[in-house]
Amino acid sequence: MDKVGVAVVGCGMMAQAFHLPNVKKHLGLDLIWCCDLDAQTLRQVKEKFQPRRVTTDATEIASDPACQAVIISTTHTVRFPLIELFARAGKHIYVEKPVADTFDEMKKILHVCGETGIKTQVGHNRRAAPAVRYALRVLNKHRSNPAAPKWRFDREGPDRPTLEGEKSTMVLLRVNDDYWSWKKWAFAHGALINEMTHFADLACCFIPSRPVRVSTLGSRIANHVVTIEYEDGSIATIFATAFGSFGYPKELIEIYHNGAAIIVDHLMEVRVAGIVGEPFRTTFSVLNDRHPHIADQGIEGYYKRVLASQLEALESGDTSLLPEQPDKGHFALLEDWIDCIRNGGHPLCSVDIAAVPTAIILRALESEAAGGLPVDIDSSDYSV
Secondary structure, three states, X not given: OOOEEEEEEOOOHHHHHHHHHHHXXXXXXXXXXXXXXXXXXXXXXXXXXXXXXEEOOXXXXXXXXXXXXXXXXXOHHHHHHHHHHXXXXXXXXXXXXXXXXXXXXXXXXXXXXXXXXXXXXXXXXXHHOHHHHHHHHHHHHHHHOOXXXXXXXXXXXXXXXXXXXXXXXXXXXXXXXXXXXXXXXXXHHOHHHHOHHHHHHHHHHHOOOOEEEEEEEEOOOOOEEEEEEEOOOOEEEEEEEOEOOOOOOOEEEEXXXXXXXXXXXXXXXXXXXXXXXXXXXXXXXXXXXXXXXXXXXXXXXXXXXXXXXXXXXXXXXXXXXXXXXXXXXXXXXXXXXXXXXXXXXXXXXXXXXXXXXXXXXHHHHHHHXXXXXXXXXXXXXXXX
16 A cells, blocks of 8 residues: 655654654655754754655645645644645645634634545544543443442432432543743743643543533633533533643543543543443553563553653753653554545544634633633534
8 A cells, every 4th residue: 555645844842752753653654744944953853754855835745746644733823824725735634733723713724624625633632542542432331321330329229319410421630730841932822722722622522512611710821720511511620730740640530420430540540430340440551661670550650650760860960851651642643644544534633523622722711811701612613
């Protein structure tokens, strides 16, 4: 089977850490182009990843018939013109999140992607993470057959009333970030638009109902609590700070539904209670393990690798030596996109799916500007 010719546009930290290595790793891809405005960056990626060509001009890629697909990894403030350029040229697009930072741009992107029929994947990669896919499978199993375990205490038995909300889902997403790791451009826009679309998307993964209202306490820059209300009575809350520590796991997701609890701990392990036939604890491995002598997996293994990485940083003086990370789904999301290009089908995080969490966060920004007042979300916010 012929390889799919790919270009990577925007070759900064995200591209060099994930997209370019994953393109080189994928046996069905041919890295045709790297594009960036910075000449030094282009020299670096040409030497390290060996694309066939490099350029500072995206129109060269758009006019190249050997390139069928483009990964856009620029800052979100310049993505729309690139999406329009490549979509009109018939190139399939993988674009980093957030896909847009205004409703006007979102509508235009939905229109051009729908009109051209290209396969568009938006980089909400956690949807494709093994731990998230596992947790979602378990949750959907319980939704379809909510059998109570025999050990569940039922004080009133047949006289127990049915409470409103029993079939709703409650989701808590805790984010522990450290702004010392941010690039300079991120300070102006803040974590609410830069990062929280990821977690709004995860909330929508676990809650299939329509979002109807959002409120934001705190600041768009660093500390905020975002509460999303859904049509079926479900609620998701994102509790995020940028003044935490990478000495502790960044992400914790807690899901509660109809007598069950599902906990996703930093994508390293999933703990389950109240669902018949499911183990209490399932662990996942880190990517690119620098410490194979540490046998433990799951969250305990992550703790030990964090301590080992801290010792390495102290001994070497290189504080960029972050601990190994869990599989956050970057490669799986790329694979899904390429499979859709080859065989048809709907991408796991297509632009119409990504429009929903994008709309949630754009309304959350309005709530923050209004001092935390709730803001309604209408289906027209994420459709054309």
